Structures are given as C-alpha cells and as structure tokens.
Amino acid sequence: MKRRDFVKGTALTALGASIIAPLETLAGSRETHLESDDLSNAVVADDNYPLNFVAIGDWGRNGEYRQKEVADQMGKWAATHANKFIVSVGDNFYPKGVVSENDPLWHYSFENVYTAHSLQYDWYPVLGNHDYGTDPEAQVRYSKVSRRWNMPALYYSKEIDIDKQSGKALLVFIDTQPIVYDFKEREPEKQLQWLDQTLANAPADVKWKIVIGHHPCYTVGPRIKNYDTLSIRKALSGIFEKHKVDVYLSGHEHSLQHLKADGHTHQFISGAGSELTEVTAGTPYCRFQASEHGFMYFSINAGKLRVNAINDEGRVLYETILSR
Ligand SMILES: [Fe+2]
Numbered sequence: 666m667k668r669r670d671f672v673k674g675t676a677l678t679a680l681g682a683s684i685i686a687p688l689e690t691l692a693g694s695r696e697t698h699l700e701s702d703d704l705s706n707a708v709v710a711d712d713n714y715p716l717n718f719v720a721i722g723d724w725g726r727n728g729e730y731r732q733k734e735v736a737d738q739m740g741k742w743a744a745t746h747a748n749k750f751i752v753s754v755g756d757n758f759y760p761k762g763v764v765s766e767n768d769p770l771w772h773y774s775f776e777n778v779y780t781a782h783s784l785q786y787d788w789y790p791v792l793g794n795h796d797y798g799t800d801p802e803a804q805v806r807y808s809k810v811s812r813r814w815n816m817p818a819l820y821y822s823k824e825i826d827i828d829k830q831s832g833k834a835l836l837v838f839i840d841t842q843p844i845v846y847d848f849k850e851r852e853p854e855k856q857l858q859w860l861d862q863t864l865a866n867a868p869a870d871v872k873w874k875i876v877i878g879h880h881p882c883y884t885v886g887p888r889i890k891n892y893d894t895l896s897i898r899k900a901l902s903g904i905f906e907k908h909k910v911d912v913y914l915s916g917h918e919h920s921l922q923h924l925k926a927d928g929h930t931h932q933f934i935s936g937a938g939s940e941l942t943e944v945t946a947g948t949p950y951c952r953f954q955a956s957e958h959g960f961m962y963f964s965i966n967a968g969k970l971r972v973n974a975i976n977d978e979g980r981v982l983y984e985t986i987l988s989r
C-alpha cells in the first residue's frame with residue numbers, strides 16, 4: 666500500500682468510528698422501513714376467486730405489431746385486478762428465439778416492453794416453434810439472470826394453492842415442438858410419459874388440472890386442419906381424457922379462442938400478444954373466437970374457473986365460467 670492510501674484509510678476509519686458510535690446510541694433500531702421492498706399487488710383478490718393469473722402468447726416482436734400496446738394494457742389490468750403470476754404460452758421471441766441469455770432481444774422484446782410494476786411477478790413460460798430457431802435452452806438459463814423469468818426446465822409442473830383452505834391448481838407446462846415434430850434426440854416419448862405420470866400423481870387436493878403448451882389441439886384459425894394441430898391432438902387427447910384435464914391453454918394461433926370439442930377438456934388459445942391471424946366463425950366446437958390483440962385472465966376457486974379475454978384497449982371481449 667502506498668503511504669498516501671494508508672493515511673487516507675486510517676483517517677477514514679478513525680472518523681467512521683467517531684461518527685458511528687454516537688449514532689448507534691441514538692437510533693432505536695438499525696433497520697429502517699422508509700421504503701417498501703414489497704412488490705406484491707396492492708389489489709386484494711376477490712374472495713370469490715382467490716387465485717388469478719394472466720396468460721399471453723406469441724409476443725416477442727421488439728414492441729411492434731402492437732406488442733407494446735398489449736403489454737401496457739396487461740400492466741393496467743394487473744394493476745387493477747388481483748394477479749399472482751403471468752403465463753407465457755410460447756413464441757416468446759420472433760423470428761428465431763434467443764441465441765443466449767445475453768441476447769439483446771431480452772431487452773428489446775421482453776424487459777423493456779413489459780415494464781409495468783404490476784408485471785414484475787413470476788413469469789412461467791413454455792417455448793413455441795419460433796423459440797427453437799436458435800438456442801431453446803437459453804430461455805431456461807435466463808431464469809438465473811432474471812428475478813421474474815421462471816423457467817426451471819423445458820417442461821415442468823407447479824402445484825399452486827388456490828388459497829389456504831381451497832386446495833390447489835396443478836399447472837403442467839409442456840414443450841410441444843419436439844412432440845409435434847418428433848425430435849427423437851429430445852425424447853418426446855419420455856416427455857409424454859412424464860406428463861402422464863405428473864397428472865396421475867396429482868395430490869387429492871388438486872381441484873383443477875391445467876396443461877399449458879404452445880400448439881393447440883383445436884383451433885378455428887389458419888391451422889384448423891394442418892399438421893401441427895392434428896399431430897399435437899393425436900399426442901395429447903388420450904392423456905387429457907384419461908386424467909380429466911380441465912383446461913389446455915395454448916398459443917401458436919395469433920388470436921383469442923375458447924374451444925370445447927368432445928371430451929372433458931376446455932381449450933383456450935391466447936396467442937394475440939403481437940401479430941394477428943384470422944379466425945373463422947361457425948365451427949360447432951368453438952365457443953369464442955376473436956382476431957384481436959390481447960391476453961387472457963384466469964380466476965380460480967375450488968369449484969369455479971373463470972376466463973376473461975381482454976383486448977389491447979382493455980375491453981373484456983369474453984367471459985366464461987367453468988364449474989367442477
Ligand atoms: Fe406464433
């Protein structure tokens with residue numbers, strides 16, 4: 666150490682000690698509570714629906730195609746309605762995913778778009794086909810960079826308390842691209858076995874089984890009969906029926922839809938986070954379809970599950986309530 670630094674350091678230490686000692690005797694506590702470090706939503710959940718979450722898909726376009734407007738509206742909605750977390754149903758980054766956890770697209774298409782305080786909650790994502798364009802695992806690794814991006818693996822599950830007395834919702838997040846295109850190296854059969862087991866092992870207090878993936882099993886958009894839709898339907902329908910899955914929530918089609926084909930499972934598409942594609946009316950198994958920018962809002966209690974579709978102007982386009 667140079668002499669000059671030694672003198673400076675010694676002087677500061679002596680000065681510090683002489684200031685800190687009297688302050689400590691004056692202060693009642695070493696902790697101050699002048700600023701809140703609590704990000705929790707100020708809106709108390711409606712007693713009727715203690716568990717709420719927002720679902721958005723097909724969004725990452727550098728704020729364009731009204732991505733920013735949808736994000737702003739989602740922020741306003743989550744600031745005025747109780748919300749615990751955000752689900753992303755994939756196609757998180759166009760056109761080809763992210764190249765790494767340091768890709769600037771994290772800023773251009775995510776962090777600097779979903780800026781509202783009310784959106785600084787846990788995001789639970791799945792991947793879409795576009796996310797497979799470069800490094801899909803980078804989106805798992807980003808969970809170590811971001812406090813709010815929570816993607817523990819390419820597929821994973823969460824049991825979430827509805828409230829302390831009402832049991833749980835089981836959310837199962839799946840990785841549909843390897844299933845649709847049978848990427849052998851990614852062992853799609855193993856994932857399907859895991860899905861089957863996870864649903865089979867659901868604890869007795871699970872009131873709702875919700876599966877989240879990118880590709881829809883049914884749609885009234887452009888992919889109504891294409892390979893993707895038929896392939897994922899073939900892979901998942903049997904498992905959904907066997908375990909009485911209540912809701913399958915997906916994206917891929919750039920619209921908002923509620924579909925109820927034969928069987929137990931209600932299907933929702935929330936893929937309107939940026940660019941839009943058309944929908945057609947009049948299909949018997951379709952209960953709601955809108956080619957409008959927006960997102961969905963799910964509200965859950967032990968006996969009922971409510972779904973709202975909200976557009977980029979904050980208008981509620983649709984509401985449905987499912988009962989157990
Ligand atoms: Fe998409």
Ligand SMILES: [Fe+2]
Nearest residue numbers: 756793794917
């Ligand atoms: Fe897609």
